[in-house]
Amino acid sequence: MKLATYRDGSPDGRLMVVSRDLRRAVDAGTIAPNLLIALERWDSAAQALQRLSDMLNADTAAGSVDFEPQRCMAPLPRTFQWCDASAFLNHGRLMERAFNTPPIPDFDTVPVMYQGASDDFLGPHDDVPLPDEALGIDFEGEFGVVVGKVPMGATPAQALDAIRLVVQLNDWSLRALGPREMKSGFGFLQAKPSTSFAPVAVTPDELGDAWRDGRVHLDLDVEWNGQTFGHPNGGEMNFGFGDLVAHAARTRRLGAGTIVGSGTVSNADRAVGSACIAERRVIEIIDHGEPRTQFMRFGDRVRMCARGADGDAPFGVIDQRVVRA
Amino acid sequence: MKLATYRDGSPDGRLMVVSRDLRRAVDAGTIAPNLLIALERWDSAAQALQRLSDMLNADTAAGSVDFEPQRCMAPLPRTFQWCDASAFLNHGRLMERAFNTPPIPDFDTVPVMYQGASDDFLGPHDDVPLPDEALGIDFEGEFGVVVGKVPMGATPAQALDAIRLVVQLNDWSLRALGPREMKSGFGFLQAKPSTSFAPVAVTPDELGDAWRDGRVHLDLDVEWNGQTFGHPNGGEMNFGFGDLVAHAARTRRLGAGTIVGSGTVSNADRAVGSACIAERRVIEIIDHGEPRTQFMRFGDRVRMCARGADGDAPFGVIDQRVVRA
Numbered sequence: 001m002k003l004a005t006y007r008d009g010s011p012d013g014r015l016m017v018v019s020r021d022l023r024r025a026v027d028a029g030t031i032a033p034n035l036l037i038a039l040e041r042w043d044s045a046a047q048a049l050q051r052l053s054d055m056l057n058a059d060t061a062a063g064s065v066d067f068e069p070q071r072c073m074a075p076l077p078r079t080f081q082w083c084d085a086s087a088f089l090n091h092g093r094l095m096e097r098a099f100n101t102p103p104i105p106d107f108d109t110v111p112v113m114y115q116g117a118s119d120d121f122l123g124p125h126d127d128v129p130l131p132d133e134a135l136g137i138d139f140e141g142e143f144g145v146v147v148g149k150v151p152m153g154a155t156p157a158q159a160l161d162a163i164r165l166v167v168q169l170n171d172w173s174l175r176a177l178g179p180r181e182m183k184s185g186f187g188f189l190q191a192k193p194s195t196s197f198a199p200v201a202v203t204p205d206e207l208g209d210a211w212r213d214g215r216v217h218l219d220l221d222v223e224w225n226g227q228t229f230g231h232p233n234g235g236e237m238n239f240g241f242g243d244l245v246a247h248a249a250r251t252r253r254l255g256a257g258t259i260v261g262s263g264t265v266s267n268a269d270r271a272v273g274s275a276c277i278a279e280r281r282v283i284e285i286i287d288h289g290e291p292r293t294q295f296m297r298f299g300d301r302v303r304m305c306a307r308g309a310d311g312d313a314p315f316g317v318i319d320q321r322v323v324r325a
Numbered sequence: 326m327k328l329a330t331y332r333d334g335s336p337d338g339r340l341m342v343v344s345r346d347l348r349r350a351v352d353a354g355t356i357a358p359n360l361l362i363a364l365e366r367w368d369s370a371a372q373a374l375q376r377l378s379d380m381l382n383a384d385t386a387a388g389s390v391d392f393e394p395q396r397c398m399a400p401l402p403r404t405f406q407w408c409d410a411s412a413f414l415n416h417g418r419l420m421e422r423a424f425n426t427p428p429i430p431d432f433d434t435v436p437v438m439y440q441g442a443s444d445d446f447l448g449p450h451d452d453v454p455l456p457d458e459a460l461g462i463d464f465e466g467e468f469g470v471v472v473g474k475v476p477m478g479a480t481p482a483q484a485l486d487a488i489r490l491v492v493q494l495n496d497w498s499l500r501a502l503g504p505r506e507m508k509s510g511f512g513f514l515q516a517k518p519s520t521s522f523a524p525v526a527v528t529p530d531e532l533g534d535a536w537r538d539g540r541v542h543l544d545l546d547v548e549w550n551g552q553t554f555g556h557p558n559g560g561e562m563n564f565g566f567g568d569l570v571a572h573a574a575r576t577r578r579l580g581a582g583t584i585v586g587s588g589t590v591s592n593a594d595r596a597v598g599s600a601c602i603a604e605r606r607v608i609e610i611i612d613h614g615e616p617r618t619q620f621m622r623f624g625d626r627v628r629m630c631a632r633g634a635d636g637d638a639p640f641g642v643i644d645q646r647v648v649r650a
Contacts, residue, residue, distance in 0.1 A: 011365070011580075040336070078580060080403050080444035083514065104509045114511040115440040119405035119580035131478055131576060152650050153456055174576055184429045186439040187512015189408065193576045251456060251499055251518045255336075255403060255444035325477050 001053035002200045002314075003028075003165065005035055005073045007123070012036055013073040017052045017061075018200050022316055025067035026056050035076055035201070039257045042148050042164060069316050074121035074197035075167060076146065076257060082118035082195065083248045084142070084171055084261035085111050087239040088232075091266030094282045101182060111239045111247045114187045116171075118259070122196040124318045128172060129325035130193060130298075136175030137296040137322055139224075141275030141304045143216040143234050144169050144261040145241045146201060150254035159249060160214050160242030166207060168198035168220070168306050168315035169261060175278055175295060195261075198304070198315035207314060214240025216306070218314070220265045222275050223303040224296075229280075230273025231307070232265045275304075298324050326378035327525045327639075328353075328490065330360055330398045332448070337361055338398040342377045342386075343525050347641055350392035351381050360401055360526070364582045367473050367489060394641050399446035399522035400492060401471065401582060407443035407520065408573045409467070409496055409586035410436050412564040413557075416591030419607045426507060436564045436572045439512045441496075443584070447521040449643045453497060454650035455518060455623075461500030462621040462647055464549075466600030466629045468541040468559050469494050469586040470566045471526060475579035484574060485539050485567030491532060493523035493545070493631050493640035494586060500603055500620060520586075523629070523640035532639060539565025541631070543639070545590045547600050548628040549621075554605075555598025556632070557590045600629075623649050 002020065005013035012034035016025045031048040032038035038045040055061035086092045089108055096103060104112055122128060130137055146165040154162070177191040204211045210218050217235035221228070239247075244260050265275045274280045281291035296302075304318040327345065330338035331352075337359035341350045356373040357363035363370040380386035411417045414433055421428060429437055447453060455462055471490040479487070502516040529536045535543050542560035546553070564572075569585050590600045599605045606616035621627075629643040 078405050080405060081442055086511070101510055102508070105505050107509075110505070112509045112511045113514050115442060115514055117406055117440060117577060118443075119583060120578050129477065135576070152454065177576070180430050180435070181512075182510030183427070184432075184437045185426055185507030185510070185512065186411070186437045187506075187510065189438050189440055189573065190576045194578075248514065251460070251502070251515045252442060253445050253519075258444060 001050055002202045002206060003035060003049070003075060004199050005075050005077060006071045007073050011078060013077050017049060017056055018067050019056050020206070021312070022067055022200060024056055024064045026052060026061045026064040028052055036079060036257050039146065039148060039164060042256065069199045070125050072199035073123040075201035076259065077121055079118045079257040079259060080255045081258040082116040083113050083258070084116050084263060085113040085239065085244045086263035087111060087237045087244060088263055088266040089238045090236070090268045091264045091279055094279050097282050097286070108238065111244055113244065113247060116192055116195065120194045122194050124197065124199045124316060124320070126196070126320060127323045128196065128320050129323055130174070131325045133297055135177055138173045138175050138277045139302045140171040140173055140264040141220045141222045142169050142171050142262045142264060143167070144259050145245065147245055147254060147258050147260065148256045150245060150249045150258070152249055152251065152253050154246050154249045156240070156242035156246040159245035162245065163204060163241060165201040166204055166211065166216060167201045167259065168304065168318070170196040170302065170304055170318050171261060172196065173276070196318055196320060198318050200314070200316045202314055210309065214242040218306045218308060220275055221305045221307055225300055228273070230275050232267040232272045232275055234262065234265050236267050237262055296322050298322055326375055327527045327531060328360060328374070328400060329524050330400050330402060331396045332398050336403060338402050342374060342381055343392050344381050345531065346637070347392055347525060349381055349389045351377060351386045351389040353377055361404060361582050364471065364473060364489060367581065394524045395450050397450070397524035398448040400526035401584065402446055404443045404582040404584060405580045406583040407441040408438050408583070409441050409588060410438040410564065410569045411588035412436060412562045412569060413588055413591035414563045415561070415593045416589045416604055419604050422607050422611070433563065436569055438569065438572060441517055441520065445519045447519050449522065449524045449641060449645070451521065451645060452648045453521065453645050454648055455499070456650045458622055460502060463498045463500050463602045464627045465496040465498055465589040466545045466547045467494050467496050467586045467589060468492070469584050470570065472570055472579060472583050472585065473581045475570060475574045475583070477574055477576065477578050479571050479574045481565070481567035481571045484570035487570065488529060488566060490526040491529055491536065491541060492526045492584065493629065493643070495521040495627065495629055495643050496586060497521065498601070521643055521645060523643050525641045527639055535634065539567040543631045543633060545600055546630045546632055550625055553598070555600050557592040557597045557600055559587065559590050561592050562587055621647050623647055
């Protein structure tokens with residue numbers, strides 16, 4: 001099934017079930033008022049949501065309406081935990097060159113992951129308020145998963161079983177602030193403003209064959225101001241989401257609704273382009289001795305859309321404009 | 326006023342108002358079911374809670390009962406954001422020597438701060454489950470603040486005004502995992518398991534003169550297995566909480582209920598001891614060429630208690646045992 005959250009004036013929004021083709025939607029507030037509560041009561045809520053989804057897809061759900069992505073908040077407008085990995089090693093190795101940082105220890109055997117802010121996510125069409133163009137405004141196209149409760153020390157297989165939903169996201173980054181925060185050893189904080197999410201969170205079964213090995217085997221189309229920027233495939237992730245969730249749970253329990261991200265989707269084949277500007281810039285440095293692409297300006301737009309096998313957009317579209325805060 | 330959260334089977338617990346002397350308590354669930362919701366509705370909830378607090382302190386509150394810290398969860402058993410600084414530069418400089426890490430850029434002018442996990446805090450008497458003694462189990466005695474909504478780009482003065490509550494906490498750390506995570510540049514994740522909180526969160530006015538310059542000017546008594554370990558004073562913090570909250574809000578809004586921590590309380594005067602083992606160990610290395618104090622074992626206890634001017638414990642006591650997960 002596919003779930004979205006409509007803006008209703010509350011911090012957590014209103015839970016909606018969305019049809020497979022993203023054309024219709026139906027209010028699911030009688031099952032759970034919002035997605036965070038549905039995830040906490042998943043064993044009972046999932047069955048009722050699935051029945052409603054089946055009716056919606058059969059065009060027999062009472063009260064269904066046209067789905068309006070403009071009304072969407074992030075599927076989880078806020079949650080209690082957000083951890084983002086860097087699981088595409090191609091990207092990580094290029095970024096080491098960009099930031100001129102020493103090689104990360106055990107980079108190809110132990111995932112790297114930062115703890116992100118989860119109190120204020122942006123919806124797919126919200127403006128993105130940022131304080132200053134000089135901070136190096138960049139996008140990062142990613143996939144992510146939302147889990148139920150995960151016990152401390154869960155194995156990757158157990159972690160994979162705890163995955164409830166798959167999401168598509170843009171992990172906004174401020175590149176001028178990254179190096180100092182990385183060198184501090186304390187990790188990203190100011191360098192990672194609020195993250196944006198595509199309108200629809202989907203259960204893994206909705207992705208069919210594109211969900212396998214704990215990875216999303218779909219191209220992520222990225223456009224910047226209407227120009228194609230890249231379309232790397234999520235299947236090249238060097239750690240699966242089971243590995244990433246287990247990494248996050250090694251020394252602590254994870255609460256229901258925890259989101260774990262893949263890091264910037266990135267492929268070794270440079271012909272497919274990139275899902276963030278920083279990666280393109282370091283490729284330019286390698287090829288030409290200097291970066292040629294500048295970071296974003298206020299008024300710029302980014303559009304991100306994972307492309308299904310049949311050309312559809314299983315998560316819908318992120319299409320946002322960067323504005324001065 | 327003073328607030329606590331009783332365990333009631335729900336993830337967010339039950340809001341209680343506690344008397345100034347921590348002897349009596351009264352259920353505040355009719356004002357707000359839990360502290361997180363009270364913080365979201367602070368303008369109205371604070372007045373009602375203050376009236377209830379006044380009645381409790383005057384011994385005229387209907388339904389008041391003996392306060393039982395054993396029934397307490399963390400004041401916020403979970404929240405949407407937790408950021409922890411390292412604002413005692415004495416500690417930070419010693420830790421650089423301990424971890425043999427390069428000097429942090431701009432360490433004395435820009436706060437360092439990591440994003441922590443906020444989905445699963447521990448109460449003051451909860452056992453602390455951890456997977457392995459070999460991970461270097463350590464405590465970190467700290468103070469922290471809980472804020473209301475903070476706009477992006479808030480000044481330190483505005484940030485100070487947004488502080489609703491002051492808390493005392495133990496930021497549990499796994500030292501064997503710290504260096505790899507610091508070197509990755511992505512910051513602490515596995516090295517920071519669930520954080521513990523003293524039972525009572527207090528409004529700044531409850532601290533009287535001990536709350537000034539955005540700092541908690543109280544000694545934090547730390548005992549390990551019944552032996553005094555240290556009693557450093559919180560007033561020596563090199564950045565005030567207004568600076569720390571403003572740092573966290575530079576590129577993003579902060580949601581109501583965000584907690585910002587001071588980092589390990591640490592004084593230049595070595596006679597007062599330390600609030601974490603790692604700091605004592607690096608002092609031993611400096612003095613003796615090698616660390617002499619080992620990290621914690623399963624079954625060990627830590628007790629932490631800020632001491633008020635009149636010998637009372639304004640936040641109550643953290644007293645916990647480390648156990649195998």
